[in-house]
Amino acid sequence: MRLYVVCVAWLAVAGVLPAQDPVVVLLQFDEKPSLSVVNALHEELESLFEGAGIRLDLRHIEKRPLRRKHERAAVIHFSKGCAPPIVIRRHEAEVRTLAHVHQAGKRVLDLVEVNCRNVSEYISTAITTSDLGRLEMLYGRALARVVSHELLHWMLNESKHTRSRLFCPHVQARDLIAEGVTLEHGEIARLRRFATESAVAGGL
Ligand SMILES: [Zn+2]
Numbered sequence: 001m002r003l004y005v006v007c008v009a010w011l012a013v014a015g016v017l018p019a020q021d022p023v024v025v026l027l028q029f030d031e032k033p034s035l036s037v038v039n040a041l042h043e044e045l046e047s048l049f050e051g052a053g054i055r056l057d058l059r060h061i062e063k064r065p066l067r068r069k070h071e072r073a074a075v076i077h078f079s080k081g082c083a084p085p086i087v088i089r090r091h092e093a094e095v096r097t098l099a100h101v102h103q104a105g106k107r108v109l110d111l112v113e114v115n116c117r118n119v120s121e122y123i124s125t126a127i128t129t130s131d132l133g134r135l136e137m138l139y140g141r142a143l144a145r146v147v148s149h150e151l152l153h154w155m156l157n158e159s160k161h162t163r164s165r166l167f168c169p170h171v172q173a174r175d176l177i178a179e180g181v182t183l184e185h186g187e188i189a190r191l192r193r194f195a196t197e198s199a200v201a202g203g204l
Contacts, residue, residue: 022057023049023195024073025151029060033082033116033140040140041147048148048166048183052191054155074110074154076147080117084139085124096122098171101150108157112150119146119176126173142176152187155194162186 025045032038042058049056061075096118102109123142131138145166152167153159161169164184175181183191 021072022055023155024057024059024071025147026059026061026073026075027078028062028075029078029082031078031081031116032060034136036136037082037084037140037143040137041144042140044141044144045147048144049151049191051183052188052195054191054195074112074151076112076114076150078114078116078143080115081120082116082143083120084135085120085127087124088127088129089121089124091125095170098122099146099150101153103159106159108153108159110154112147112154114143114146114150116143119143122173123177126177131177138177145171145176145181148183152183152191156190 033041045058046056097115098119099112099114102111102113119142120139123138127135127138149166149171161167162184164187165171165175165181166183167187
């Protein structure tokens with residue numbers, strides 16, 4: 001075991017092992033949310049992928065960028081008003097599409113669309129009066145979890161869902177805002193392969 005550790009350390013120093021470059025995530029808002037929402041979104045998104053050894057480089061953009069060939073990047077487009085819920089609702093009246101990722105045949109593309117208003121209205125069924133003082137944080141967290149679901153589709157090139165809390169077909173509203181919801185072991189293992197393969201392929 002010790003020999004292995006020493007060898008890995010030496011290889012890393014010598015530059016033989018590939019560096020784990022961050023995955024670039026370009027955030028494009030039609031209507032920019034408050035700083036508190038943005039901060040919560042960043043914090044939650046980074047923390048969800050950290051466990052899988054994936055560093056995210058979150059950048060805000062105004063327009064769709066031209067893709068740089070050497071960079072592995074996804075664009076997240078947030079449409080509709082990005083504001084936290086203003087009322088608590090008891091029931092969800094309809095099935096809402098919170099977000100989707102574009103596909104070309106079997107290939108999952110690096111372009112995600114998030115409907116901000118639908119996310120806001122959806123979590124309004126899960127908030128309680130004790131949440132009223134922290135709605136911006138909860139909304140930012142919910143947006144991050146919606147984005148993480150779509151990023152999983154892209155990173156794993158997988159259109160099928162699992163039964164996990166964040167990668168099931170219909171994520172529960174309470175799972176978008178509750179404390180301590182993380183990616184599951186199986187997802188983390190698959191994401192680690194994505195990170196390694198991307199690095200070996202010559203940079204993200
Ligand atoms: Zn999905």
